[in-house]
Amino acid sequence: MTLDLRADPIALTAALVDIPSVSRDEDAVTAAVETALRTQTSGFEVMRHGNVVLARTDRGLPTRVVLAGHLDTVPIADNVPGRFATENGAEVLYGCGSVDMKSGDAVFLHLAATIADPAHDLTLIFYDCEEIAAEFNGLNVIERELPEWLDADLAILGEPSGGWIEAGCQGTLRVRLSTTGVRAHSARAWLGDNAIHRLAPLLNRLSEYRAREVDIDGCRYREGLSAVRVGGGVSGNVVPDAAEVEVNFRFAPDRSVDQAVEHVREVVAGLDLGFEITDSAAGALPGLTAPAARGLVDAVQAHGSAGVRAKYGWTDVSRFAARGIPAVNFGPGDPNLAHKRDEHVPLTQITAVTDMLRAYLTKDSSDVDRLR
Structure with a gap:
């Protein structure tokens, strides 16, 4: 399947959901993401390491931000392909991985292709096998074999957080x-x-x-x-x-x-x-006092519909925190719906997270003012 990174991230989420990618079977989605990044973005060095796709810019900007998300899902439960529906007056997208975490992946991919004047150099990491034993985790592999790709001033994991910054982890x-x-x-x-x-x-x-x-x-x-x-x-x-x-x-x-x-x-x-x-x-300290993290908090709080809270549970942010890099969980979707047969994400959250991250990642500070 060809992914259109410049399409609305809602449509991009649906396209990702429609590519089955149960853990240990991510070849198709990895290939689609790699091809899209190579052909639809500019200024990125792109490489594939197993079933991990990595991309980064080197514009000489003063700060670097990692956007990382896993491409695998739990086993499909009659919920691929995805489907749109209206629930209690709100439009949602149903499908395996719609919450955990293909909507977050879609936001990252869309922004990589559409931000023309970034405030930070970017590193993108789309990895496999997060939903199974840690020994297979693609981010763990990168930490062991290509650790320089994890270096940054801030790491943002696209874990579902309802559009809130969920800082650190237990x-x-x-x-x-x-x-x-x-x-x-x-x-x-x-x-x-x-x-x-x-x-x-x-x-x-x-x-x-x-x-x-x-x-x-x-x-x-x-x-x-x-x-x-x-x-x-x-x-x-x-x-x-x-x-x-x-x-x-x-x-x-x-x-x-x-x-x-x-x-x-x-x-x-x-x-x-x-x-x-x-x-x-180990857990991960929130690190919200770091300058790069403070800018993200400002962008989210300017939106007015979300804020900052602690992350209950353990996530891959701890890998970055152990390296002294502030790291947060930030993505669309209710984490309580992850892995469920009726997993679904509100379309408004995909849009809101895209807007908040665009405001943070762009040089134009008026984007933050626009959200206030």
């Missing part, structure tokens, strides 16, 4: 907490020591846990410590001798992973538990 930590007991026949339970029952003090602490809230750069992050899986028992007539709880700690980005681990240890201190870290990822 870190995540998963810990397996285990207990042991003595196995016995359940008819003679007094001869055993029930490992599941020994989890009770831990579960009580988790249910009574009060999450910390912290304000960073005007964004309020709320932490959460939750039991997300319980396992134990071998048979319906056996007192179990082993049990475990998997705990997930979503922590504010002012904590490091090591500090998050130490906090969980403090919460469970004094309990006789095995402690095994099974997964962790």
Whole structure:
């Protein structure tokens, strides 16, 4: 399929949705994006690395902004091709990836082809395999093999955020907490020591846990410590001798992973538990005080219909934050609709995000004034 980058980004979103691109099967959409960038933009160096398309300008401008978005989707659920509809008086586009995140990709592609006098040098990264295990993530591959392509003064990820700037992201930590007991026949339970029952003090602490809230750069992050899986028992007539709880700690980005681990240890201190870290990822500070980020905030707030808030959850912005680069999530669509069979994006949000980003990326400061 040929993509028209100068078309309305609404039409461009629909065209991207109509190219199936489930994770590990992005060849067609990658080829379409690569061809369009090579033939419909000027001043960009364009290259393809596996199923990642990279493009950048080198105009000698004082700042560089990365626009990054993944091209893959979760499995299709009878929702490709896309379709337009009217819901509660609003026009929307249904389709797999319409929210997560082909509408954000469409905005980035359209702006790359239509901004004539940019305020920043631009780097575009359209990558594969974001929706599956991190080892396959195309942005992870670029970070490892072509890290210079990630260098910038600000990175904008086109994750769905309802047209708000969702700054930074939470870190995540998963810990397996285990207990042991003595196995016995359940008819003679007094001869055993029930490992599941020994989890009770831990579960009580988790249910009574009060999450910390912290304000960073005007964004309020709320932490959460939750039991997300319980396992134990071998048979319906056996007192179990082993049990475990998997705990997930979503922590504010002012904590490091090591500090998050130490906090969980403090919460469970004094309990006789095995402690095994099974997964962790650092959060990302919002970095909104950086000059390049401040300009984006001004452009969004001038629009009047959106603002700035904390990002709950983990996203690829953390890869940039770890390199000292301020990074935000900013795109059309309600993240609560991502991956759903009825995934859909309001057309007005595609237009609004395009206008706000154009105001930020152009040299003509009157674009920001026009949005006020």
